Each structure stands twice: as structure tokens, then as C-alpha cells.
Amino acid sequence: MAIRERLSGNEAVAYAIKQINPDVMPAFPITPSTEIPQYVANYIANGEMDTEFIPVESEHSSMSATLGASAAGARALTATSSCGMALMWEELYVAASNRLPVALALVNRALSGPININCDHSDSMGARDAGWIQIYAENNQEAYDNFVQAYRISEHKDVMLPIMICQDGFITSHAVQNIVLLEDEQVKEFVGEYEPENYLLNAKQPMAVGPYAVSNYYMETKRAQRQAMLNAKQVILDVAAEFEKMSGRHYGFFEEYKTEDADYIIVMIGSAAGTTKDAVDKLRAEGKKVGLLKLRVFRPFPAEELCEALKNAKAIAILDRAESFSGEGGPLGTELTTALYHAGNTAKVVNYFYGLGGRDFRVEHAEYVFDELENKDDIEQYQYIGLRE
Numbered sequence: 001m002a003i004r005e006r007l008s009g010n011e012a013v014a015y016a017i018k019q020i021n022p023d024v025m026p027a028f029p030i031t032p033s034t035e036i037p038q039y040v041a042n043y044i045a046n047g048e049m050d051t052e053f054i055p056v057e058s059e060h061s062s063m064s065a066t067l068g069a070s071a072a073g074a075r076a077l078t079a080t081s082s083c084g085m086a087l088m089w090e091e092l093y094v095a096a097s098n099r100l101p102v103a104l105a106l107v108n109r110a111l112s113g114p115i116n117i118n119c120d121h122s123d124s125m126g127a128r129d130a131g132w133i134q135i136y137a138e139n140n141q142e143a144y145d146n147f148v149q150a151y152r153i154s155e156h157k158d159v160m161l162p163i164m165i166c167q168d169g170f171i172t173s174h175a176v177q178n179i180v181l182l183e184d185e186q187v188k189e190f191v192g193e194y195e196p197e198n199y200l201l202n203a204k205q206p207m208a209v210g211p212y213a214v215s216n217y218y219m220e221t222k223r224a225q226r227q228a229m230l231n232a233k234q235v236i237l238d239v240a241a242e243f244e245k246m247s248g249r250h251y252g253f254f255e256e257y258k259t260e261d262a263d264y265i266i267v268m269i270g271s272a273a274g275t276t277k278d279a280v281d282k283l284r285a286e287g288k289k290v291g292l293l294k295l296r297v298f299r300p301f302p303a304e305e306l307c308e309a310l311k312n313a314k315a316i317a318i319l320d321r322a323e324s325f326s327g328e329g330g331p332l333g334t335e336l337t338t339a340l341y342h343a344g345n346t347a348k349v350v351n352y353f354y355g356l357g358g359r360d361f362r363v364e365h366a367e368y369v370f371d372e373l374e375n376k377d378d379i380e381q382y383q384y385i386g387l388r389e
Contacts, residue, residue: 002247003181009137009172012144012179013079013105013165014039018049019187020151022103023074023194026054026065030084031117032169033107037079059084063091063104070100071209073199075151077102081169082109085123095162096131096225098210101154102162104132105147108270108321109169110357118358119169121269124298125322125331131225133163133232134299138255138273140177142296143167145249148182151191152239158231168271170358182247190246229300236297253302255294256309258284262291264373265310267336268319269295272354272361279366290370295332303339310340315348315373319385321355329382348373354385361385 007015014036017025027037043049052069056062062078069076080088085106095102110116111123124134133154137143146165154163167173182190198207213221233253240251255273258280259265266276273294283290293309295302310316318337320330328334333351340349352369355361365385372379 001183003183005179005181006176007140007179008035008174008176009140009143009167010035010107010174011039012140013147013167014043015181016144016147016187017077017105018043019182019184020148020191021049021188022051022077024052024054024066024069024076025078026056026062026069026076027078028056028059028062028080028084030059030081032109032173033079033081033084033105035173036105036107059087060091063088063095066102067091067095067098067100070102071098071199072201073196075194077104079105079107081107082111082117082123085127086111089127092127092130092132092162094210097221099160099225099228100162101151101160103147103150103154104162104164106164106166107169107173108166116357117169119171119271119321120356120358121166121320121322124164124166125324127164128299128331131161131229132299133159133161133229135163135165135297136269136295137165137167137172138271138294140172140175141179141249143172144179144181145243145247145251148187148190149239149243149251151194153232153235155194156235157197159228159235161225161228161232171271186246190243233300233302251296253295253297253305254309255296257292257294259291259293259309261289263289263314264317264370265291265293265313266317266319266366266369267293267295267306267310267332268321269298269332270321272319272321275361275363276366279363279370282363283367283370288370288374298332301335301339303335304343306336307339307343307345310347311343311345313347315350316340317369317373318349318351319354319369320351321353323353323356348379350379351381352383352385356384359386
């Protein structure tokens with residue numbers, strides 16, 4: 001039976017961790033993800049789970065300990081945000097290249113400087129090429145559901161890659177929302193036990209983790225990582241289909257909101273999609289053919305599927321919550337624009353930046369974007385929505 005609750009995003013993810021009951025969780029506190037290890041530590045202290053919690057001296061150490069535990073054969077995870085993730089940088093690549101299926105509960109927060117503790121996607125988007133699967137949430141329900149699915153994806157024998165489950169700092173992490181939880185036994189049965197094929201503590205099959213690779217071998221490891229990321233696409237869909245049978249909640253690479261006949265579509269990631277849905281509803285009531293495509297899975301990037309979903313749009317606005325300083329757009333903007341070009345899509349495509357450092361994104365901002373798509377032929381690229389002039 002479904003359990004109806006009211007939880008913050010951090011509480012929801014911590015509750016999913018409790019239900020999964022992983023073997024090891026090293027962690028170091030950083031706003032706004034601190035509550036996740038705090039709640040987990042409380043569950044452990046109260047005897048509600050038997051995960052080995054390891055307090056460490058830094059975020060670099062927390063990821064190092066997580067990788068060590070995973071290499072030894074344990075199901076392991078950690079949580080962080082922003083500069084904490086930046087301090088883990090070296091270890092992010094180690095996790096992916098060693099094919100360690102660890103989970104990271106990432107609460108998105110702007111990277112310094114200047115110092116800012118509010119939401120944007122500069123932390124996770126900076127790591128988009130580190131080899132991690134990346135899944136994003138619009139709300140607390142999705143943050144919970146995504147984490148329940150995480151290990152089933154990352155531990156699959158055709159994948160074996162680390163996964164980060166992302167949610168927007170403070171906007172979802174600290175906001176309390178109605179949420180439907182699964183029963184403990186449902187989650188345990190769905191996730192299952194981790195039974196690695198190869199691990200350091202297997203005395204019957206000695207192995208090395210993280211060996212030095214000369215030029216004759218390095219490129220092949222990268223190609224193998226790429227194949228694993230490609231394999232993850234089908235695994236993500238298969239796990240989502242099984243999750244839907246259990247929960248009734250549907251997930252894919254993205255959500256299409258009133259795009260069936262839409263001439264003008266906004267593409268974006270995260271919590272601001274809810275605001276854009278309000279704008280879509282308002283403009284639809286006025287007879288405007290507008291819609292939203294909310295991307296859930298950024299890695300692996302579902303290029304073909306996105307192009308198919310957008311093939312009938314007259315104009316597309318791609319909204320990034322991270323600046324990439326390339327002069328050619330943000331992370332989502334450059335990747336999706338490239339995909340559309342290769343697909344032969346001739347729609348007008350405009351890239352905007354919004355919400356940097358927690359800047360508000362309001363219904364009128366989405367209306368402004370839709371108005372530009374419909375009524376302006378020469379739209380300024382890479383505008384900052386809500387920028388003080």
C-alpha cells in the first residue's frame with residue numbers, strides 16, 4: 001500500500017536510502033545536501049538501518065572512501081553539493097573509469113565564485129563529461145523515485161557506471177511537498193542485493209583496481225565506458241517500466257507536457273519546469289500552441305529521442321541553468337542544438353540562461369520566452385533571463 005507523506009527533497013532521498021539500506025555511506029557536510037547524511041546517521045543511530053556510516057575530513061575523502069568500499073564489493077554512496085563536488089573532481093573520473101556503480105545524491109548548488117549557496121546546475125553540468133549517469137528531478141516525488149531506481153541502473157551488468165541523482169538546492173531539497181512513498185519491502189525487492197562479479201575482497205579471483213594504463217590500452221577503456229553509457233539508455237527505460245508497474249508512476253528520458261500539437265516548445269531541466277507548466281496552461285487557455293519538454297536524463301544524452309519529440313516544432317527555446325562560457329550556449333543548449341542540426345531539424349532554436357545562483361524564474365519569464373519564439377524573427381541568443389541591467 002502506498003504511504004502518503006509530506007517530506008522535503010532531502011528527507012525523501014534519505015528515506016529512499018534507508019529503504020535500500022546500502023552497505024557503506026561516507027559523507028562530509030555541505031549546504032544544501034547536509035541533511036541527507038544527517039537523516040541517514042539518525043536512522044542508523046535509531047537502529048532503522050545497518051549501513052556503515054563513515055565521517056570523513058573532506059568531500060575528496062568521502063568519495064575516496066565510497067570508491068574504496070565499492071571496489072571491495074560493497075554497495076556504497078555519498079551526498080554532496082557545489083564546491084564539495086568540485087573537491088571530489090579527481091575521484092569522479094576514477095569512479096567512472098573503474099566502472100564502480102556508486103550513487104551520489106547531488107543537491108545542485110552554484111559553484112563559487114562569488115560564494116553562493118543557492119541553486120543552479122554549474123556543479124553537475126561541470127561534471128557532465130566525467131562518465132557518470134546523470135538524472136534530474138523536478139520535485140520531491142521525482143527525487144525519491146529516481147533514487148529508488150538508481151542502483152538498478154548503475155549496477156546492471158551491461159552498465160556498471162556511477163550515477164548521480166540530482167535535485168535543485170533549497171527549491172526541492174528544503175521545500176516540503178506531498179509525496180507518495182513505497183513500502184519498505186517493495187523497495188528492497190525492487191532494488192535487490194548487490195552481488196558484484198569482481199571485487200577486491202574476492203580471494204578466489206585476485207584483481208587490480210585503477211591500474212596504470214599505457215597508450216596501448218587507455219583509449220580502449222574510454223571506448224568501453226562509452227559503450228556502457230550507450231547501454232544505460234535501454235536499462236534506464238527497462239528499470240522505469242518495472243518501476244511503473246510497482247508504483248504507477250511513469251518515467252522516461254524526458255517528460256512532454258502539451259507538446260503534441262505545440263508550435264513553440266521550451267526545453268529545460270529541473271524544478272523550474274513546474275513554473276513553465278503554469279505558463280503553458282495559461283497560454284493554452286488563450287489559444288497559444290505552446291508546450292514544455294522537461295529533460296530528466298542528461299547522461300546518457302537521449303539525442304535521437306529528443307529530436308523525434310521536437311520534430312514538428314516551429315521554434316524551440318533551450319533554457320540552461322548553468323553557464324559554460326563557450327560563446328556558443330550552455331551545456332544543454334550546445335548538445336541539443338548539435339543533435340537537432342544532425343537530425344536535419346530546421347526549426348528556430350534559441351538558447352537562454354536562467355536561474356543562475358538561485359535567481360527567480362517566474363511564470364512571466366516563461367511567457368516572455370514563448371512570446372519571443374512566436375513573434376520575433378531575430379531573437380538575441382544567450383540572453384540572461386531576469387538579469388539586472
